[in-house]
Structure formats: C-alpha cells, structure tokens
Amino acid sequence: MGKALSEMSLEELWKLFPIILKEHSPSYKEWYLVEKDEIVNIIGKNNIKRINHIGSSAIEGLIAKPTVDILLEIDRNSDIEQIKYKLSNADWILMSLQNKTDLNMSFNKGYTPHGFAEKVFHLHVRFLGDWNELYFRDYLLIHKEIAEEYGKLKQELKEQYTHNRDEYTNAKTEFILKYTKIARKEFGDRYLPR
Template sequence: MKKLLHMNHNHEYLKKVTIGIPKKHNATIYLSEYDPNWPLVYKQLSKEIQSVLQEKVILIEHVGSTSVPGLCAKPIIDILLEVENSADENQYVSKLESIGYVLKIREPDWYQHRCFKHFDPEVNLHVFSKDCKESKRMIWFRNHLRNNEADRTLYANTKRELALRKWEYIQDYADAKSRVVSNIMSHMEVLS
C-alpha cells in the first residue's frame, strides 16, 4: 500500500489551514495509559454524529491511538468520518456544530481534510470525502497496531520518548511521529 502520510507542517502552513489562531502548546505532551472506556466514549459520540448527519455518514470509525487496546495515547478520541464531499461544508458543518463540534482545520490541498474539535469529551473529528486514500491508511494502520505487538510497542516507546520534549504546537509532536509511522508502514507493506 502506498504511503499516504500527512505532510509535515511548518508553522506557516499550520497558520494557513487553522481557522483562527493556532493554539500554542509550549509544553511536553501528556500521555495516558490505555483506558478501556475510550471505545465506549467513541460509540456514544458516533451515535450522536450519525443522529445529526443521518444518511450523510458514509463511514465512521474510531481511529488513532485511543482505538488500539494497550496503546498509550493523548486522552483525545480520534474519529474518522467520510461524507460524500468534505469540501461541501454546507452539508455537514452546521449539523456538527449543533452537537458541540468546532471546525478548526481546513486543508483543501490534503484530501479536502477538515478537522473539528470537541471539548467535553476531547475529540478530533477528521472529515474526508468518500473513499479517501487517507481514510484507508488510518484504518489499515489502526488494524495493524491492534494485531502486531512488536509494532505497537515500537510506536508506544517512540510516543513516550517524544512526549518528554517540549513542543511549540501539538502538531509538531504529531509530525515528529511520522518517521516511526513511515517505518511501520514500510514493514506493513513487506508483510502484505
């Protein structure tokens, strides 16, 4: 499978795609040990999203580290949502806003990605168009980490090491993980 990692951000790019001013972090990253309640939180959030978007939901999945049993994570639920056309914000933004989601990132040059934040509980909602390659990559990576203890441990150790550093933006921490993600993806390609 082709590597479809997100481009590394520079701070100018981050400012360009962020709605409003990007929030500086200037601290280390807090990682929590795996919490078995995370999938339950996702299920509730998924039901809420589906109830407001109804047939507009093409795909909804729990992704990211909170979706992988045994993996440490920032205690933020990552949700992947596919709609027919993520660039057509009129079809879904106001409905998501009605249940507490705030559009924070608009990336027209990267699969028309939109990212919403929800604050109680903390959520990153990633919206892509139907059949997006990045959606497939996210699900594939999640499934691999769920089933491969060695790569899950490698990823966890890298995350813990990087979390000790001070990061100007949280996105900088996410970008720093791209090397280990690329290595795991390369390993996955050999196995497939």
C-alpha cells in the same frame, strides 16, 4: 474571566493543552460508540459512507493521549457547508478546513478555556477514501510489538515536545509512514472504495 480559545496564541493553546499520555482506557471504545451515534444523528446516515475509531486510543494496551480520534468518511455529493453547520451547532469546533484536492475538515470537542474537558474528541471529516490512518491502526492492532515500540517513541517525544503539538506530531510521521507502507503491503487495498 480568561480569554476565549479563539483569542489565544498558538503558544498559549499549547501551554493550556500540553501533550498528555495515559495508559489505555477501555472507556475510549465506549466514548467512541456514543459519539458515533451522536454524529450519525447530527448529520444523517445518508451522508456517511464509513465511520471509524482511529488513532492510539483505538489500540488496546497502547499508551495514548486521552483523546478519541474519529474518521468520518462522507459521500462526495454531501453538502459540506451543511455538515459543517450541523457539527458546529453540536459543540464541535472547526479547527481546519482544506478542500482543494480532497476534503479534510478537522473538528475538536472537549477543549475549554480552562483546559481539557473529561472527554476529548478529534473528528476528521473526509470523502470516502483509502486512508493511511485505517491501515496504521489495523497494523498496530495485530502487531503488538510495533505498538509497544510506537508507545516508547511517543513517551520520548512527549518529554521533548510537551508544549509543541506540531513538533510532537511531525516527529512521529516517519514511524507512522514506515509501518503504514508495510501495512498496505500486508492488507492489500482493503479500504479502497469499491
């Protein structure tokens, strides 16, 4: 029997879970909707302020890792430990937790000691806020030529960083921030909590 994921080094994890890009699948939206309902059932509607499908799998036509990213925004009065406990008991693996200035909890689902499961999810849990990911997603949904440019960049970076997820993510940052800034000008503060 192989090692458990928690026993693997970062290099072993990157080798087991390389950067894979695939053509967009209409299934991503269905995966999101099913998982969204499950999350609501797990932690309760009263804790949830907003829940959104974010990331490349939310953009029709955009090449993406076959992973559905979900941004779960919760009430500032929510019991963080209770939410963490409930999600962990529902097969979500806590990957990181930052709670110094603002909450940023990341969970994964679909990572196995044998590689990716058929369905893979990343869940980003934060307090209700004015998050860049929502603006970037909305911008790419409207500006197909920028989404195409982003897809080409991701293809180039995949070749370079297939087994280094951190470098792959870091190398996309400049592009993402550039168009998020433009999106914020175009959309105003549509996600600012009221």
